[in-house]
Amino acid sequence: MTTLDVVRGTAARVADAVKIYGVGGTEVRALDHVTVEFPAGRFTAIMGPSGSGKSTLMHCAAGLDTLTAGSAWIGDAELGSLNDRRLTLLRRERIGFVFQAFNLVPTLTVRENITLPLDLAGAAPDQAWLESLIEVVGLGDRLQHRPSELSGGQQQRVAVARALAGRPQVVFADEPTGNLDSRTGTEVLGLLRRAVDEMGQAVVMVTHDPTAAGFADEALFLADGRLVDRMERPTAASVLDRMKAFERRRS
Numbered sequence: 001m002t003t004l005d006v007v008r009g010t011a012a013r014v015a016d017a018v019k020i021y022g023v024g025g026t027e028v029r030a031l032d033h034v035t036v037e038f039p040a041g042r043f044t045a046i047m048g049p050s051g052s053g054k055s056t057l058m059h060c061a062a063g064l065d066t067l068t069a070g071s072a073w074i075g076d077a078e079l080g081s082l083n084d085r086r087l088t089l090l091r092r093e094r095i096g097f098v099f100q101a102f103n104l105v106p107t108l109t110v111r112e113n114i115t116l117p118l119d120l121a122g123a124a125p126d127q128a129w130l131e132s133l134i135e136v137v138g139l140g141d142r143l144q145h146r147p148s149e150l151s152g153g154q155q156q157r158v159a160v161a162r163a164l165a166g167r168p169q170v171v172f173a174d175e176p177t178g179n180l181d182s183r184t185g186t187e188v189l190g191l192l193r194r195a196v197d198e199m200g201q202a203v204v205m206v207t208h209d210p211t212a213a214g215f216a217d218e219a220l221f222l223a224d225g226r227l228v229d230r231m232e233r234p235t236a237a238s239v240l241d242r243m244k245a246f247e248r249r250r251s
């Protein structure tokens with residue numbers, strides 16, 4: 001597959017997505033008829049106040065949780081139509097994940113962590129791709145180290161390399177800079193940006209941070225489980241302004 005093939009089309013989408021947690025008096029409508037597309041070759045930030053449904057949207061779009069109604073797609077695969085086994089395979093083969101807590105395997109080396117999803121899938125790594133990825137993330141001299149011997153920023157760079165190693169259809173990142181200082185956070189965001197620009201990767205990132213959203217091509221704003229706004233070419237300043245306007249409207 002060439003970069004151009006990856007760049008075309010929709011990497012992931014949800015249509016009329018509803019997610020309800022609990023029943024009766026404790027019912028929470030975490031997603032309320034959300035329709036959104038995550039195009040290939042594009043960096044999308046999902047923003048909104050605490051409890052607005054950001055993580056729920058990401059988890060349902062990535063097949064980590066199921067919708068109450070509506071549909072979620074990765075490429076041409078409708079997640080609700082897959083059994084558990086096929087869903088696990090699809091997640092492994094077509095989705096990369098980056099979490100706030102890095103989630104590296106402590107007993108494996110950096111190199112083993114990066115190739116873990118490929119090893120689990122029984123897929124032979126594309127060595128040239130792997131080497132260029134290792135160069136991009138700047139970990140060439142750390143490959144035999146364990147995660148505990150790395151800084152937080154380095155650990156998150158390993159997690160980004162792991163997410164990209166199998167050239168997934170889409171990378172979902174949940175607060176990827178939440179545990180990092182601003183300088184190392186910027187490095188990690190720069191890496192995700194390069195994955196989009198140079199590798200045609202689709203990246204979807206949940207974040208509270210306007211600076212992080214400024215790395216995206218588009219910011220989506222959720223409130224009370226609904227998609228209430230979207231912004232093309234966001235900057236940290238324009239996102240902050242928009243968030244303040246929402247706060248004023250809500251108070």
Ligand SMILES: Nc1ncnc2c1ncn2[C@@H]1O[C@H](COP(=O)(O)OP(=O)(O)OP(=O)(O)O)[C@@H](O)[C@H]1O
Pocket residue numbers: 021022028029030048049050051052053054055056057
């Ligand atoms: N497993 C669950 N059971 C019950 N309610 C849940 C569950 N997960 C989330 N919720 C509720 O759904 C709503 C949306 O939660 P979600 O975690 O998606 O929001 P968020 O925007 O990601 O919040 P934050 O920014 O604080 O992480 C919230 O009201 C939350 O309390």
